[in-house]
Amino acid sequence: MTVQNGTFTIDSKTVDMPVKEGSIGPAVVDIAALYKNTGMFTYDPGFTSTASCESKITYIDGDKGVLLHRGYPIEQLAENGDFLETCHLLLHGELPTPAEKVDFDHRVTRHTMVHEQMMRFFQGFRRDAHPMAIMVASVGAMAAFYHDSTDISDPHQRMVASMRMIAKMPTLAAMAYKYSIGQPFVYPKNDLDYAANFLNMCFSVPCEDYKANPVLARALDKIFILHADHEQNASTSTVRLAGSSGANPFACIAAGVACLWGPAHGGANEAALKMLEEIGSVERIPEYIARAKDKNDPFRLMGFGHRVYKNYDPRARIMQKTTHEVLQELGIKDDPLLDVAMELERIALSDPYFIEKKLYPNIDFYSGITLKAMGFPTSMFTVLFAVARTVGWIAQWKEMIEDPAQKIGRPRQLYTGAPQRDYVPMIKR
């Protein structure tokens, strides 16, 4: 078997496999004709070397620790703009003009309320339901309320559904939180910006006035920017696969929420904080480092490692800075969890095991400490990730629907089960 300049030869069969170049980053080998011409599949569990689609939205250079959204570095977006500007960029492909920004903010702000009957929908859950369970259900249930934006063939309905998702996710997330603590739901307020509105819906109570701390609101807005999109990660690939069948956008985003919940993905921020709490003190770090290295121990350092980044996750650097800003604003001097996190990071970054496996802290390593300091329970951490990632999911979903080359995703397999055999009647077993 040989592969040369885009041809693949096996058992004297040669298949043309054109190489396609991107604008930046690795080229791809188009293998679409492989099975038809050789009767063979490629095999790549976890898709470590497989590009599932062409996209113009986000680019990651894992070796250099670079993350671009429509070409703009994440550091510049986080430093200079706000989350809704990043939403406009991801959805429309360009930074908004001043007039476009005013219009986009206005449209999101005026779609933040959810159908009043959704409140009754929430009443069906146990109070101790995990907020992510409530989010999977309530996001999917939006298809039961917003029938006028489920026709995926209508560009106007696709945009309406996109704006509704961006606008209503914070409201549903805040409702899930309020329901879990037995407090009344708080309606969105149109005179608040996106992050301040979310803090108000989560932390205000009818008995007294609440004003979101502007430093915390800005920090949360930055956290939303950092989590907005990330190429073809597991949950985005889930949304694309669900969308490829023609499912409505609310069902697709609900599928993305479900996938994000896993501790290897978006659930890592909750798992990372629980790990820091379990470690408890700097003295116990060596014990956990040893466990992380032990092949027979399933324990992994949550918040470390990444499929693509083999360098520092650029989002983690910004997250670390934001963590210190929040702790300083809140007057939290010696947070024991932060002490453990900083010492764990120092040790891990100097340990040969982590160096040779290129395991660096990822965005989830610091986000949990910040969100806990802001007053969110660990069960809400992945919910906030889902709120932020909704724009990435919906932008990628729209790109796929509008791609003339798109078709239903249907991977094949390497079958290693029983060859064909005849049924054995019960009396002969």
Ligand code: SDX
């Ligand atoms: C997110 O894809 C995205 O972009 C995701 C995300 C996004 O924005 O959408 O960035 C968000 O999900 C970040 C990742 C959060 N997950 C965690 O922090 C959980 C802990 N990390 C690991 O589970 C792991 O690093 C993954 C899942 C993130 C990546 O796993 P890979 O790419 O499949 O790598 P691997 O599991 O094959 O690990 C390679 C080696 C293995 O050792 P060997 O089998 O080669 O000997 O590194 C080891 C692993 O055992 N390893 C770890 C480790 N992560 C990998 N060892 C200890 N601790 C870890 N955290």
